Amino acid sequence: MSYNKTPSITAETINQKVRIFTYEPCGEIVRHARRLEKEIYENPGSLPFQEIIYCNLGNPQALGQRPINFFREVLSLCDNPSLIDRDEARALFSQCALKRARKIIESLPGRDSGCYTSSQGVRSLREAVADGIAARDGFPSKADNIFLTDGASSAINMMMQILIRSHEDGILCPLPEYPLYSASIVLHGGTMVPYNLTEDSGWMLEIFEVKRCLEEARASGLTIRAMVVINPGNPTGQVLSITNQEEIVEFCRKEGLVILADEVYQENVYTENKRFNSFKKVARSLGYDHNDLSIVSFHSVSMGYYGECGRRGGYMEICGFGDDVIDEIYKLASLTICPNIAGQILISLVMDPPKLGDQSFEVFTDEKEEVYSSLLKRAKALQKAFSSLEGVSCNKFEGAMYLFPRLRLPQAAIKAAQLDGVSPDVFYAHRLLGATGIAVVPGSGFHPVSGTSHIRCTILPGVEKVAAMVPRLQAFHEAFMDEFRG
Template structure:
């Protein structure tokens, strides 16, 4: 507030206000006293306001929130957003757009929605379209089934906390068809994306054991959801390294090393497996999965199987094996182990990230524990109904003989074949660059190449107080507009440098991106060699 406003209350009523019109029949002296009283009161209020200290500060908020980090949306992404704003205002850069290769956001990178998914979503959102002859009958049939499962026949109503019953049943049927093993629909819980489902299961493990902090084993490199969630929940992160020399495979020796060291400061309670891998793009063999299950049984660990990329397999010699199927086929005692597996509408061929649909299947969870799990979920009422509807279409797609079948299969195949082509393009390009090595992208949506940095670049990074791979990524962003995530945000072997990039930019844009990347790298080496 300006000083002139503090000195004269008439400013609030217009400069033409007179003493008489403002105060009626009062004398000038009386009015003067009133003005001084009002100004004094207002000044006292301002002084009181200026001395107020916020009730929340960095010393009294949840300390776990302060330590959690989420590299996928970290400082580089913030800077990328600033650069976009600068470009919009006409700033001159060596590039015309920012390419956000930092996150697996399919549609943002140009992937077109699957027609059948959007048709069903349109119908359930606006049921009057059920009378529109432009919509195929199988889409209408799906929509009617979903609306019948909603209270009041509306997607705007609350659902049961674990999700709409008919969708949970369709998810169970999908899993049965995938694995050839029975699936109880009451073991299915639908959430706001796989991330929501994962965090709900992790919360069950927040309990000290023998006065020790609970720990969760996670792969290194890992998807930062896990490190961020463990920090938020004040749980110990127990990292085990994937073997880059073996296509990011997993060795029992490394698991043994990791759990042995962790027992000194925490009680490991669960092991997270990401298959296909994020950020590493590997697909685990059945033999590797069996080894992990045996290790988890020996160490009494709950298995958390992050299987959101199960549709994204590009290597002809690789195949997706669900942990549930392998565990069941191994027989007793392994088929009695506790397992939670996760799937999402965000990835695969559908890429519906923003709709936030995902599921967890909990297997062999003790009845009273499951009751507590379901009770905890009720606090959030239910996940978004459109996300649930999207998930339903994914697990219950058009069947052969239905009107939408051919178009659906064509669109799905085109997306996955294009991703397969781009996966090869990315790995081949990085392997052609000096100082780079990149494992084949067998699945998922990312490459995680390793690169060597000149000593001068490492020194320059340290002088700026940055991790060397972050320094490289910032220079890449400022020079080319390409935004990637430094490997230090995912974890990596000490002394190595990586970054994660998606393979999601459409083919032509990806060619340009990789060409610009290659030119940048050559210039970077020249600058710092």
């Protein structure tokens, strides 16, 4: 009997859109780091460092950030409701957590955290999120416009599926960008239309640049459906001014574009002269309602002071879409049945945390402030370290969880990178990892302006690790520059 010995699937026969996109935060540098980690485990002392310091992802708890007690208490009780009425529970859990958990459990299907829920999320949890948005912005929010999701990423992918019909549909995205956007646009068959942020002005968005990109894209035959804005910025860490946001709102209203507002770092603003304002708040403050402008905002439990990345909790608020479109989004959400229940619970807690007068408020506030002060201390130390390096400049840290320093490397280093078949930033990042165990992300993975080299470094490693990183980083960079300077 003969049979076909050809593999049924190969890299050449899979969906080629998967092969086209890249996601550098988990790319080759990280794979190299995992190999080095294995080498450390199997052959202790074989490398000039004892551990890998992962600065590639915003993954707070993996890098030492402690979870918020109130959140964990409520999650534990929701998964173990029989504890709530036991006498010992009052000694182990705050009354605040017991009360909140009891309320949540009563709203769950079957009063159990293991059941499917509505594809849009449990209504009472959506109401908590809507109330939190209203309290934050000072404008009403409706539970019917809230979709609870498995983190912000699944919501962003869902909106790309809704908006993109063919390669003739374009989405305006900032450069540097978080590569989830370019990847999801490619996967769904659309066209990314980049607009450049201005590094020399602190990575600010210039509206004339966006207009130029829009006009060029339309002239080429594209239909521009939406504009992505990441605020606070990733990977760049800037916080948009209210004037800048007003310009964006006016522009998108005039041009008929949906604003896709990535606001997952809204709790991470560290500059005294700026604060976070949601795009919905800005639009409503200008007098525009759902009839004037469409806005989809995204938030997540992964960042902020909570850092619960693995819980995969998030939401999107959809404003300015008709009921018929909302119905189609619901149908799309139904393909995964429902978002995970732990994430749903956690995003409701994030948007409705303990208030003044609650038993848990003081401990909650202390924990939150401890996270903020630690992040700011680390950011200042790393920013100072990068800025002290020869040929490196680093914009002021304003928000989010990253620094995005620019490298001006010697020509000899650039030529060495070319001989290796890689970009200069990839070359530098590999050398940095091999010499120090510090894993950063090459800036080219975020598609900055052509001809520039950057690296993205998360500020999350603990204070002690940052203190250990700085002299290693400085010694490496000095040796690197000496090697290639002449």
